[in-house]
Amino acid sequence: MEKQQTPFGFHKLIFILLILLSVSMSALGRDILSDIIELKIESHIASGGNFDSVTVELPNLTGKTLAKVIEYCKKHEESSEKTGELSEKWDGEFIGGVEVGMLMDLFLAGYELKIKGLNDLAASRIGGMMLGKTPEEIRVIFDIKEDPLCKKSKSPKEGERFARDNPWAFQ
Amino acid sequence: MELPDLIMMDILSRLPAKSIFSCRRVCKSWRNILLDPHFAKLHLSRAPVDFLLKSEGTVFLAELDEESCISNSDVHLGRKSLMSCKTCNGINIGLKEIELCSSCEGMLCVRRSKRWSPYHVYNPITGEHVVVQQTVRASFMPIDCALGFSRRANEFKVMRFLVVTQSRTIVKGLEVDIQTVGSNSWRSIGETPYWPHLSSISSPFLNGALHWICYAAQMILSFDFDEEHFQPIPTPSQHFDNFYHTVGLGSLEGRLCMCYHKPHSTDPLDIWVMNNYGVKESWTKQFVIDKIIDAFPFQPIRYMNNGEILVLCGHHAAICYNPLRRSSRYIKFDSSKSTIFALPHIPSFIKLQK
Numbered sequence: 001m002e003k004q005q006t007p008f009g010f011h012k013l014i015f016i017l018l019i020l021l022s023v024s025m026s027a028l029g030r031d032i033l034s035d036i037i038e039l040k041i042e043s044h045i046a047s048g049g050n051f052d053s054v055t056v057e058l059p060n061l062t063g064k065t066l067a068k069v070i071e072y073c074k075k076h077e078e079s080s081e082k083t084g085e086l087s088e089k090w091d092g093e094f095i096g097g098v099e100v101g102m103l104m105d106l107f108l109a110g111y112e113l114k115i116k117g118l119n120d121l122a123a124s125r126i127g128g129m130m131l132g133k134t135p136e137e138i139r140v141i142f143d144i145k146e147d148p149l150c151k152k153s154k155s156p157k158e159g160e161r162f163a164r165d166n167p168w169a170f171q
Numbered sequence: 172m173e174l175p176d177l178i179m180m181d182i183l184s185r186l187p188a189k190s191i192f193s194c195r196r197v198c199k200s201w202r203n204i205l206l207d208p209h210f211a212k213l214h215l216s217r218a219p220v221d222f223l224l225k226s227e228g229t230v231f232l233a234e235l236d237e238e239s240c241i242s243n244s245d246v247h248l249g250r251k252s253l254m255s256c257k258t259c260n261g262i263n264i265g266l267k268e269i270e271l272c273s274s275c276e277g278m279l280c281v282r283r284s285k286r287w288s289p290y291h292v293y294n295p296i297t298g299e300h301v302v303v304q305q306t307v308r309a310s311f312m313p314i315d316c317a318l319g320f321s322r323r324a325n326e327f328k329v330m331r332f333l334v335v336t337q338s339r340t341i342v343k344g345l346e347v348d349i350q351t352v353g354s355n356s357w358r359s360i361g362e363t364p365y366w367p368h369l370s371s372i373s374s375p376f377l378n379g380a381l382h383w384i385c386y387a388a389q390m391i392l393s394f395d396f397d398e399e400h401f402q403p404i405p406t407p408s409q410h411f412d413n414f415y416h417t418v419g420l421g422s423l424e425g426r427l428c429m430c431y432h433k434p435h436s437t438d439p440l441d442i443w444v445m446n447n448y449g450v451k452e453s454w455t456k457q458f459v460i461d462k463i464i465d466a467f468p469f470q471p472i473r474y475m476n477n478g479e480i481l482v483l484c485g486h487h488a489a490i491c492y493n494p495l496r497r498s499s500r501y502i503k504f505d506s507s508k509s510t511i512f513a514l515p516h517i518p519s520f521i522k523l524q525k
Contacts, residue, residue: 088477104174111178127185135196144198 065105068098072118091117095125100142180204184213187221187234188296188518189254211520215277220473220481222489223256223279223295223516224248224504225271228263230256230295232518233504235475245501246491257298262291271512273318273371275381277519278327280318290316290329292352296518301352303329310335311346317371319381319396327352327523328396330360332369345369349399352523364401367392368418372486372514373468375422378448382427384418386411391420391427405451407443419468423480429454430469430482437462440469442482460492463499472515486512 075090098106103122110119130138138144174182183194183205191214195202204210222233231253235246262269262281272290273280282290287307293300305313311333319328328351334344345367347360367383374381380393382404389411391404404427411418411431419430427445432438440460447453458480466485473481479491481502487510489502504511 107182108174108178111181123182123185126182127190130186130190130194132190133193135193138194138197142197144201 065102065109068102068106069109069113069115069118072121073115076117091121095121098125100126100129176200176204180207180210180213184210184217188218188232188520189234191520192254205520208522211522215517215519215521218277218517218519220515220517222248222483222504222513223271223274224253225512226504226510228266232256232295232516233513234518235481235502243500245503247503256295262293262300271372271514272316273374274514274516275318275327275376276320277517277521278318278320278523279516280316280329282316286313290331292318292327292329292523294519294521294523295516297520297522299523301523303350303352304355305331306357308333308348312336315369315371317374317381317394319376319394320379321396322379323397324351328399330394331357332363347394360399360401363392365390365392365403370468373419373470375420375427375470377422377425377427382420384420384429386418391429404445404449405454407454407456408451409441409443417467417469419470421469421471421482423471423474428471430471432462432469434465434467440482442469442471442480458492458494460490460499461497463490463501464488470515483513483515486514489513 072094075094095103095106103126106118107122107126110116110122129141133141179201183191183201186194191205195205219235221235224231224233233248233253235248262283268284269281270284271279271281277294277296279293279295280290281293282288287305289305290303291300292303312335313331313333316329316331319330320326321328328349330347330349332344333346333348334341336342345363347363348357349360350357365385365388367385369383371381371383374383376382378393379397380395380402382391382393385392388403390406393402393404394400395402406429409431416431417434419432421428421430423444427448429443429445431441431443440462441456442458442460443454444457445454460482464484466488468485470483471480472483472489475481475491477493478495479493481489481491483489488504490499491502492499504513
């Protein structure tokens with residue numbers, strides 16, 4: 001039986017490795033992505049597992065997100081090989097047009113694959129979207145359903161009762 | 172869109188204090204995350220040093236956000252970018268006679284400018300405060316105080332400097348007492364080995380210790396809040412003296428910095444950085460800034476996101492210096508009426524009382 005809880009089976013691993021190869025086994029790719037994969041295979045074999053059935057837990061990335069992650073890694077590999085100069089401008093353009101859902105995915109990918117730069121970049125962009133915003137505006141941006149208890153009550157009495165039962169909303 | 176709480180905590184912990192207050196009202200799950208003590212710790216570990224401004228009976232937190240980093244011109248920190256601090260019930264710190272003594276790890280030490288009036292350790296972001304009563308020591312007189320933090324014990328400590336004077340001359344000193352905040356008892360540390368230039372409000376806290384400059388001894392005096400002892404730290408070999416130079420201490424990315432400057436001259440401001448803590452040879456003259464303002468002391472505060480360094484000039488203005496372009500720009504504290512007193516402060520949500 002196939003394990004259902006892990007998003008990537010062995011054929012997916014091969015797929016990832018192929019992508020990594022296409023990133024020319026980049027320093028960044030090798031250091032980060034494949035290290036994780038190797039470690040997981042090693043620990044799998046060490047614990048007596050069969051190599052045929054190895055599964056690697058990677059964050060549940062969509063192809064689109066993975067492509068973006070690889071684009072990021074590729075660029076940073078290039079710029080660090082050349083001069084090591086800061087690619088802040090590139091980073092800004094890379095993250096600039098990304099919509100919220102994808103930003104969250106990129107943050108998660110950076111977090112789980114331990115690509116600190118990407119993690120920080122996505123986090124600061126997400127944070128930037130909250131700067132100077134009211135709670136209502138933040139709810140809209142992040143598609144957070146207003147807590148039903150939070151809605152403005154029609155009569156003042158209800159409001160009072162709500163305030164009494166939910167002091168957190170008014171502090 | 173649902174993200175695990177820990178991930179959300181990570182994202183929110185990078186926000187400035189002002190936004191955190193807005194986020195608290197977004198939804199209950201965010202609020203729970205933001206009130207978690209782990210959040211306070213994570214936030215403090217990431218929070219940049221900002222400024223507290225005391226003006227016209229109010230205290231504000233001035234957070235230098237991304238916008239002020241992008242701009243190439245002078246920045247005016249107007250009302251819009253300021254956040255009023257929480258008042259504390261015990262003492263109105265906006266008042267004229269209230270002295271801001273020292274800031275450390277998100278807490279502030281304030282007192283009324285009377286000799287034996289109590290100290291208040293106070294978090295201006297949450298409004299929480301603890302009173303540190305003074306016990307009078309006969310014939311002594313307190314002349315300065317400082318707040319420090321012991322990481323090992325996870326405790327804040329207040330120290331006070333005392334002297335004995337006879338007909339306006341100091342005949343004995345400098346003695347130091349220390350009190351762990353909340354313990355309500357003073358312990359004597361004895362005399363300081365050297366006589367530091369006492370302005371603890373400008374003393375940088377790093378490596379678990381506070382640092383003061385000693386002109387006569389040509390060194391820096393440090394006080395370790397874990398071990399509770401003084402230790403000398405060497406200065407760069409460049410000679411300095413009280414009559415021709417003013418020296419300011421600061422820190423950049425956890426490294427001790429020393430600023431030399433000759434007042435009333437056009438000489439540039441030299442910033443030395445101690446790359447290996449305690450090692451004299453590791454001092455390097457890292458920045459030379461053309462002087463654009465006469466002030467005392469100059470205190471390097473931090474690196475901005477764009478690579479500029481932020482230097483507080485006296486307590487009334489600050490500059491951002493770009494080492495690549497070798498240019499400076501002003502951070503102006505907007506005040507039309509009264510003077511503003513600025514000090515470096517890290518906004519924190521940590522609770523004082525456990």
